[in-house]
Amino acid sequence: MFLDAELATIALCWRIERRDGVAVGLTAHDRDLVVDGLVHRAAPGMTPSAIERSAGLEADTMDVAGALTSAAIDARDLLAGRWDGARVAVFAVDWTDPVARVDLGSGLIGAVELGETGFTAELRGASAALDRPVVEETSPECRAELGDRRCRVAMAARRRFARVLACEGAVVTLDASAEGLGGGLLRWFGAANCGLESTVARGSKTMVTLRAVPAFAVEAGVLVEVVEGCDKSLATCAGRFGNAVNFRGEPYLPGIDLLTRYPGV
Structure with a gap:
């Protein structure tokens, strides 16, 4: 040796x-x-x-x-x-x-x-x-990720490719609809950001606002994949996705603040 x-x-x-x-x-x-x-x-x-x-x-x-x-x-x-x-x-x-x-x-x-x-x-x-924790903690929001094996929402129609028309700071303009992208992902498939992912804060019409400015400069025409997101609330799960049966949260479980309330409040 x-x-x-x-x-x-x-x-x-x-x-x-x-x-x-x-x-x-x-x-x-x-x-x-x-x-x-x-x-x-x-x-x-x-x-x-x-x-x-x-x-x-x-x-x-x-x-x-x-x-x-x-x-x-x-x-x-x-x-x-x-x-x-x-x-x-x-x-x-x-x-x-x-x-x-x-x-x-x-x-x-x-x-x-x-x-x-x-x-x-x-x-x-x-x-x-x-x-890591052995068991999950209770939460009013869903602990599953949209489309995973616990959520079970089909994602095939909820992801699509688009081209970037312009980018100013964290605001990206696409050549496709940006509705329903809040909480979702934007994956870069070209130029300097290729291989990276950006979390979407909100989407409206054809514009998405990212939670952070892209790490590298964005060129017009670059290919991206956009994936719909979810705010993890029961109302969205039931109303938008019709998936309340798979909701992984406890929205009606009393919190610790219940102990601090005065009688009669």
């Missing part, structure tokens, strides 16, 4: 697979390495923190920090969310023979922070899923 050799030939590597299918390889070595058919570009500024592994139920986490010197990782892409949820594998190889490797950890990218000198990305292991 190269880890036991008298002369250290250890190189740390990262394989990052984004949700859109793009795979990127990086290494802390001073030259590029080919591992499993993927070229891992030299990024000496990439450094991992101590990797915490446990035999118990605690979440396995680590941090990866680095300078934004690689053309594959851009500050704008980080801020736009292209790397959110990306799957990362961290391993060590023998740089004289990259076939030999030792896996150090894997998981999904969580919080990403940008500083003056670079970025820090949190890598959350599989056991981090145990931090």
Whole structure:
């Protein structure tokens, strides 16, 4: 094993697979390495923190920090969310023979922070899923997502493609109707925002107002997919979708404010 050799030939590597299918390889070595058919570009500024592994139920986490010197990782892409949820594998190889490797950890990218000198990305292991609540909390709004297996609303006719005619800030004008898009999604299929999603705050006529300004400049004529949304209220579920039987909320359950009411109010 190269880890036991008298002369250290250890190189740390990262394989990052984004949700859109793009795979990127990086290494802390001073030259590029080919591992499993993927070229891992030299990024000496990439450094991992101590990797915490446990035999118990605690979440396995680590941090990866680095300078934004690689053309594959851009500050704008980080801020736009292209790397959110990306799957990362961290391993060590023998740089004289990259076939030999030792896996150090894997998981999904969580919080990403940008500083003056670079970025820090949190890598959350599989056991981090145990931090999530075991059961759902009650809420007056529906906890299902429009069109998922619990909601069961057919979405085939509620999503469509359109072209962008103009974009001013967070207001996008389409060449198709924007009615019913409030709370929905706008997916970009071209230009600089390709692969990103924007949440729609409201839609009226042919204009949609996004919850945030698009990460990159929008060109007229770019192709987008718009998906209808739902405000998760019982009234909308019953009146607009005719789906009250699948409503996943408790709109009539008394809240904690009931305990603070005076008698006779």
